[in-house]
Amino acid sequence: MTEFPLLLLCLFCGATVCRAGIFTAPEQISTSSYDFIVVGAGTAGAVVASRLSENPSTTVLLIxxxxxxxxxxxxxxSIPFLAGQAIGTTFDWNYTTTSQDGLNGRTMPFPRGFVMGGSSSINNLVYSRGPSEDWDRIAATADDPSWSWDNIQPFIFRNERHVPAWNNRSDVGEYNPVVHGHGPLMSSLTSTPSELDHRVINMTTKFGQEYPFNLDLNSGWLQTTVGESARSSSSTAYLHPALNSRENLDLLLNTQVTKLTVTGAAEMNVNGVIVAQNETAVAFTFIATKEIILSAGAIGTPQILLLSGIGPSEELDKNGITTLVDSPDVGKNMQDQPIIFLQWEVNGTTLAPFLNDEDAISAVLEQYEQNKTGIAASNVLFNTIGFLRLPENSPLLEEYGDPSAGPHSAHFQFSFIDTFLQNINQVAPTTGDWITVSVVLQSPTSRGSVTLASNSAFDHPLIDPAFLTSAFDIGTVIEAVKSLQTLLTTSTWDGFIGPPFTGNLTTDAEIETFVRAAAVTLKHPVGTAAISSATQEGGVVGPNLQVKGVTGLRVVDASIFPFAVGGFPQAEVYIVAERASALIKETWNLS
Known part of the structure; x- marks a missing residue:
């Protein structure tokens, strides 16, 4: 990334006076000691840094x-219409997976945000907190009821608030105002519901027993992190306002943490970070007098722990790293959710012709640039979503058990998309009206890992999601595809649905062949520094998110989730970050 002069960076803050220090190189910082150091300005880290710096007597460095x-x-x-288009750019870590046995040996890109806001700045905007059972399962796993659904409610309200779309259309009856809060993160519904959206909602009215409607957060109308005609991210909602108004928060950009520093022998205390801007650059050390909060994400967090000597001793030895804490679960137990796309030509109006018209796209982007209105100012591609379960008498559940969080949590998910989205092995048609339905494995049983490729922080780690390597996982995706095919035969779709782009996938073998050739990541990795009870030997962090075996170090990001989440990780990470901020403040008696 380009290094900007400090004066120019201050202008970017959007305030008359830029109070915070924003630095593009470690040598620009005149102090080496802070109360708190937060590693990663992503979905969680920006929240934690913002909340801790609310106390003016506290100093915070965010890296x-x-x-x-x-x-x-x-x-x-920032433009909602362009959501997802930052993947593969300089705003992306541009990771790649290892060869996936469950996907015919394929490797694939594995996007993660490499920018202020992290993945909340490059994702597809979806805001879904997941079922209450998700949180109750975390509480049970951690043996700590404070993580339960009932007890995390204040942190939900502290994070998010519902706002209208740019055109102020009435969305009464499309969301439940009671379950929205007063936080800085904005969420909204689409400005322009489509014919597809109305058919989906109508289906839930006619066939509510098979396809139940849920007004808010889980299935039904989809909420996205869009407000005031732009993406609402952890950076725009939390970080920029804090940078614009506080002197006690410093932000260091374009700099990686290469290792944590530890003092003490009997009780090892993590007290600092070593940073550098590239493999050959001079290294600098910053010290935290109170705590270090590791918020580098489900990939970066385990990599930093391993580089620092916290992890499986066998792996550390192999990479020439001295073991400080033999923690076998660091980087293990990774779960992610695979996704495929199925497309149908339809007799109706969709966005497909518009998206095939470069002049039309240029016109809406010009309209957005002029006055922040129009299609580009809101989520328009997919506005309805369904979270569904296998039948209670499913042979898969009988043989393998239920991996979901509970009887009200999903095994698979459908999103209804108002255009043609192709799989990696397809070429999209340039004419006609098309819809796509994505099929997501919501509750996988496969578990992968994040391991070191070398002892350098500048070498990407080895990322193995282990997609579709269990019989339950591939069997569930097959059943999900068949369920979708049945869904589209209901009378709601009469006269609308035309032929499928892929032809008829009629047998389990045909569906499996298609899925293994097409599936990619939904970009929802979790589990690589999983939470567990305080007395349990396994796991990486305890109920208070402190790393086991050391003091002075917490993990606050998606890596702490012990299972693939029942909603979308973005929303759940925000909630974890709000609660973690409160925990840290309580520990240090900060108001």
Whole structure:
């Protein structure tokens, strides 16, 4: 990323006076000691840094490997219509998976945000907190009822608030105001419901027993992190306001943490970080007098722990790293959710012709640039979503058990998309009206890992999601595809649904062949520094998110989830970050 002069960075803050220190190199910082150091300005880290710096007597250093989210080429981050288009750019870590046995040996890109806001700046905007059972399962796993659904409610309200779409259309009856809060993160519904959306909602009215309607958060109308005609991310909602108004928060950009520093022998205390800007750059050390909060995400967090000597001793030895804490679960137990796309030509109006018209796209982007209105100012591609379960008498459940969080949690998910989205092995048609339905394995049983490729922080780790390596997982995706095919035969779709693009997938073998050739990541990795009870030997962090075996170090990001989440990780990570901030403040008696 380009290094910007400090004066120019201050102008980017959007305030008359820029109070915080924003630095593009560690040597620019005049102090080496802070109360708190937060590693990663992503979905969680930006929240934690913002909340801790609310106390003016507390000093906070936030370190981000990527750069600005409001500088050169940042329109791809902020414009809702362009959501997802930052993947593969300089705003992406541009990771790649290892060869996937369950996907015919394929490797694939594995996007993660490399920018202020992290993945909340490059994702597809979906906001879904997951079922209450998700949180109750975390509480049970951690043996700590404070993580339960009932007890995390204040942190939900502290994070998010519902706002209208740019055109102020009435969304009464499409969301439940009671379950929305007063936080800085904005969420909204689409400005322009489509014919597809109305058919989906109508289906839930006619066939509510098979396809029940849930007004808010889980199935039904989809909420996205869009407000005031732009993406609402952890950076725009939390970090920029804090940077614009506080002197006690410093942000260091374009800099990676290469290792944590530890003092003490009997009781090892993590007290600092070593940072550098590239493999050959001079290294600098910053000290935290109170705590270090590791929020580098489900990939970066285990990599930093391993590089610091916290992890499986066998792996550390192999990479020439001295073991400080033999913690076998660091980087293990990774879960992610695979996704495929199925497409149908339809007799109706969709966005497909518009998206095949470069002049039309240019016109809406020009309209957005002029006055922040139009299609580009809101989520329009997919506005309805369904979370569904296998039948109670499913042979898969009988043989393998139920991996979901409970009887009200999903095994698979459908999103209804108002255009043609192709799989990696397809070429999209350039004419006609098309819809796509994505099929997601919501509750996988396969578990992969994040391991070191070397002892250098600048070498990407080995990322193995182990997609579709269990019989339950591939069997569930097959059943999900068949369920979708049945769904589209209901009378709601009469006269609308035409032939499928893929032809008829009629047998389990045909569906399996298609899925293994087409599936990619939904970009929802979790579990690589999983939470467990305080007395349990396994796991990486305890109920208070402190790393086991050391003091002075917490993990606050998606890596702490012990299972693939029942909603979308973005929303759940925000909630974890709010609760973690409160825990840290309580520990240090900060108001």
């Amino acid at each position: 981000e490997a990527g750069g600005l989210d409001n500088g050169t080429d940042s329109a791809v981050l």
